[in-house]
């Protein structure tokens with residue numbers, strides 16, 4: 001059996017007494033590419049943060065590579081791309097510095113930055129086409145470019161598992177394709193990916209599993225949904241799983257509010 005990157009059982013989170021995750025069971029095995037889908041406010045980001053131990057559970061349990069988050073030490077194995085860039089305290093940081101921070105979990109306190117570190121940072125910058133902006137303050141970049149910096153930071157750490165919260169939000173079509181191509185290569189090399197998305201777009205071909213969250217519960221876990229337009233295309237034969245889904249209806253409204 002393959003190793004589980006994440007394993008949550010009966011996961012519950014409440015904010016100010018309001019339940020946001022209401023008993024989530026979710027195991028992600030190595031090599032899977034899982035899309036977390038659902039309407040605004042359904043609990044996707046909270047689930048991602050709870051899987052990483054950033055938001056504590058009020059019930060149930062969750063494991064990272066078989067270990068509770070509080071005891072997990074191999075943080076280099078996880079590359080997290082949050083929804084937005086947060087460079088604390090207004091400290092000016094260059095694009096290269098932010099990307100290089102993705103190597104920290106791999107570095108020992110006794111070892112200085114090595115050639116391997118520098119090369120991983122250079123490759124990550126190139127992968128998101130930001131080499132030319134490496135010395136610019138990150139705050140001077142557009143929102144979409146800052147998103148690319150966050151992706152590069154995760155890539156630089158060369159983790160086993162990527163966790164990306166809406167990596168394509170506010171990112172132009174060309175960059176979405178760039179991300180899809182980059183992720184395809186990582187997936188081929190056996191990496192695990194969990195990502196939150198509203199629209200899969202160019203990422204759709206690499207997704208192996210779609211998990212639909214509604215009001216803090218998993219209401220579908222299985223084949224990823226196909227874009228609605230695809231079924232209207234001439235020659236599209238309903239061989240894939242959503243022919244069943246349209247009967248059961250679990251994916252109704254997955255791109256937006258439940259209908």
Ligand SMILES: Nc1ncnc2c1ncn2[C@@H]1O[C@H](COP(=O)(O)OP(=O)(O)OP(=O)(O)O)[C@@H](O)[C@H]1O
Nearest residue numbers: 015016020038039040041042043044045046047196
């Ligand atoms: N730190 C917090 N404190 C209080 N409430 C929170 C907090 N984080 C999230 N929530 C609430 O939990 C619910 C789920 O939020 P979450 O961000 O997980 O949803 P989401 O599915 O990721 O939404 P979106 O698609 O808009 O990003 C929302 O009602 C939100 O207001």
